[in-house]
Amino acid sequence: MDQVIQVKDLRKDFKSHSSRPGLKGAFRDLFNRNYSIISAVKDISFEVKQGEMVGYIGENGAGKSTSIKMLTGILTPTDGTVTVNGMNPHKEREKFVSSIGVVFGQRSQLWWDIAVQESFKLLKKVYNVSDEDYEAHMTHVIDSLDIGPLLDKPVRKLSLGQRMRCELAAALLHNPPLLFLDEPTIGLDVLVKLKIRNFLKEINEKYKTTILLTTHDLTDIEALCERVIMLDEGQIIYDGKLANLRSNWGEGKQIEFQFAEEVTKDELSPLMKELDAEWTASERKNVWVANVVNEEHVISEVIGRVVAAHRITDVKIHEISTEEIIRNIYEEGVVDGKIY
Amino acid sequence: MAKYIEMIRIRFLMMLAYRTNYYSGILIYSINIGAYYFLWSAIYGDKGEIEGLSVIQMTTYIAVAWMARAFYFNNIDREIAQEIKEGKVAVEFIRPYHYLTMKTMQGLGEGIFRLGFFSVPGMIIVSLIFPINFSAALSTWLFFMVSIIFSFIVNTQINLLTGVMTFFFFNNDGLIRAKRVVIDLFSGLLLPISFYPVWAQSVMDFLPFKAISYIPSMIFTDGFSRNEVWDALLFQFVWALILIIPIQVLWIIAKRQLIVQGG
Numbered sequence: 001m002d003q004v005i006q007v008k009d010l011r012k013d014f015k016s017h018s019s020r021p022g023l024k025g026a027f028r029d030l031f032n033r034n035y036s037i038i039s040a041v042k043d044i045s046f047e048v049k050q051g052e053m054v055g056y057i058g059e060n061g062a063g064k065s066t067s068i069k070m071l072t073g074i075l076t077p078t079d080g081t082v083t084v085n086g087m088n089p090h091k092e093r094e095k096f097v098s099s100i101g102v103v104f105g106q107r108s109q110l111w112w113d114i115a116v117q118e119s120f121k122l123l124k125k126v127y128n129v130s131d132e133d134y135e136a137h138m139t140h141v142i143d144s145l146d147i148g149p150l151l152d153k154p155v156r157k158l159s160l161g162q163r164m165r166c167e168l169a170a171a172l173l174h175n176p177p178l179l180f181l182d183e184p185t186i187g188l189d190v191l192v193k194l195k196i197r198n199f200l201k202e203i204n205e206k207y208k209t210t211i212l213l214t215t216h217d218l219t220d221i222e223a224l225c226e227r228v229i230m231l232d233e234g235q236i237i238y239d240g241k242l243a244n245l246r247s248n249w250g251e252g253k254q255i256e257f258q259f260a261e262e263v264t265k266d267e268l269s270p271l272m273k274e275l276d277a278e279w280t281a282s283e284r285k286n287v288w289v290a291n292v293v294n295e296e297h298v299i300s301e302v303i304g305r306v307v308a309a310h311r312i313t314d315v316k317i318h319e320i321s322t323e324e325i326i327r328n329i330y331e332e333g334v335v336d337g338k339i340y
Numbered sequence: 341m342a343k344y345i346e347m348i349r350i351r352f353l354m355m356l357a358y359r360t361n362y363y364s365g366i367l368i369y370s371i372n373i374g375a376y377y378f379l380w381s382a383i384y385g386d387k388g389e390i391e392g393l394s395v396i397q398m399t400t401y402i403a404v405a406w407m408a409r410a411f412y413f414n415n416i417d418r419e420i421a422q423e424i425k426e427g428k429v430a431v432e433f434i435r436p437y438h439y440l441t442m443k444t445m446q447g448l449g450e451g452i453f454r455l456g457f458f459s460v461p462g463m464i465i466v467s468l469i470f471p472i473n474f475s476a477a478l479s480t481w482l483f484f485m486v487s488i489i490f491s492f493i494v495n496t497q498i499n500l501l502t503g504v505m506t507f508f509f510f511n512n513d514g515l516i517r518a519k520r521v522v523i524d525l526f527s528g529l530l531l532p533i534s535f536y537p538v539w540a541q542s543v544m545d546f547l548p549f550k551a552i553s554y555i556p557s558m559i560f561t562d563g564f565s566r567n568e569v570w571d572a573l574l575f576q577f578v579w580a581l582i583l584i585i586p587i588q589v590l591w592i593i594a595k596r597q598l599i600v601q602g603g
Binding site for chain 1: 342347350354426428435436437596597
């Protein structure tokens with residue numbers, strides 16, 4: 001089985017009621033309500049191969065969580081087909097969920113009042129993991145996540161970072177071939193993030209675990225995923241290599257000049273003649289940014305001309321970050337035609 | 341099956357995690373039994389018996405009713421409601437087990453814990469303070485055991501039903517509270533069903549509630565004849581079967597239109 005996840009024309013509609021305004025409206029709502037159908041996910045299709053690490057990104061409310069919930073069998077799709085690990089998640093729920101691991105960053109799946117190791121023991125029974133498998137696999141997981149000292153503490157006494165590492169270990173207890181991570185690094189500090197990322201990479205290499213990751217932290221995606229699927233308003237607007245996204249959108253560089261005296265755009269524009277570059281004013285005083293293509297001669301030409309014509313106090317060259325690229329895409333809504 | 345038994349163990353651990361709850365529980369139950377003892381002694385006055393129950397039988401009835409309650413009572417309706425409201429039910433759905441069975445097992449774990457560490461020692465203390473008449477017949481004890489198992493099943497089923505309704509109403513607190521009062525009143529915990537007016541007794545015959553408390557307590561106090569005991573157990577058994585149907589139906593509908601709240 002090569003394709004771990006196959007999604008075709010997946011759709012989820014929610015019926016939601018809107019409240020009428022005011023007291024009179026509230027009384028009318030008692031008797032009949034206004035319903036409207038909202039599509040959270042609109043006919044999306046994609047496939048994921050075994051061993052891939054896929055970043056699943058989008059704004060808040062773009063339909064990420066809803067589609068993850070359909071993939072994990074929690075929600076029933078309104079329309080379309082989902083096949084994960086060769087099964088229909090909703091139809092064969094109990095059998096299916098043994099073959100996946102899920103981490104929801106925003107809610108705990110460990111039992112709040114009891115020690116972590118008791119939760120693990122219960123999950124071991126729930127997933128029918130033999131003692132040998134548990135020993136072989138979990139000793140390693142516990143070591144690499146460095147949670148050994150936490151095992152005898154009740155979950156409610158753990159810090160967020162400690163809890164998150166335990167959650168991840170719990171999700172991997174039965175060594176599932178497919179792992180869903182819904183914002184696993186939300187609210188974590190840099191060190192814990194790094195530890196989790198390294199661990200995920202290791203798991204992926206060692207067991208060929210397929211990982212589907214949603215996050216708002218794009219550095220996670222950059223560190224882990226080669227491929228990204230981007231959602232907007234319930235539709236896939238980009239599905240492809242992260243590197244392509246960068247090279248198509250992040251081609252240019254920005255050169256930031258801080259001038260010693262006040263300059264105007266009219267003074268600066270003539271400097272850019274015959275060059276593929278453009279000026280934008282920065283929020284700070286006397287700071288202007290030149291957006292240029294990423295070519296050596298253009299960059300040096302621009303700097304040379306500006307320095308020759310005006311006195312400057314500082315120069316900085318920025319590469320456009322993935323975050324900026326994604327922000328541009330979110331703002332425009334649709335990816336520019338040149339990607340497809 | 342091992343996973344469900346493990347859940348009972350986990351529930352033990354959870355009960356032990358909060359010791360104050362445990363001790364205050366013993367205190368509350370003792371106060372309740374004491375209060376009802378004095379109330380009933382005052383009502384009986386110098387009357388030998390009311391509605392076929394002597395004052396000692398009545399005290400025993402009250403004590404047993406409360407101690408049995410420690411076994412069959414659980415809060416899983418409230419827990420289900422809370423898990424739905426907080427969206428935690430999503431986590432339960434990604435586990436390879438049946439959610440309602442697991443909840444039942446949690447209730448059972450709680451029940452067994454309270455029966456062993458709460459009812460039995462509590463009953464010994466209460467029998468030292470108040471005149472209580474324990475039956476010597478082994479058969480009475482066996483019938484009582486069978487009967488409280490059915491009490492647990494019927495009560496848990498009603499709890500599951502109330503809990504699952506949260507899937508449809510989203511906020512279910514009123515219903516849960518109403519259910520609690522109805523069970524306390526109609527199950528015979530506060531007042532034996534035989535004390536109700538005749539028309540109310542015949543209405544009660546068509547409701548499951550008296551299977552929860554009235555039947556086991558009457559069996560324990562030898563208030564039933566042998567034939568009545570068999571009828572009573574049959575009554576409990578039939579209700580345990582009937583209640584499976586609405587739970588299953590509601591559960592299937594609930595799964596289909598599940599909306600996970602909050603992200």
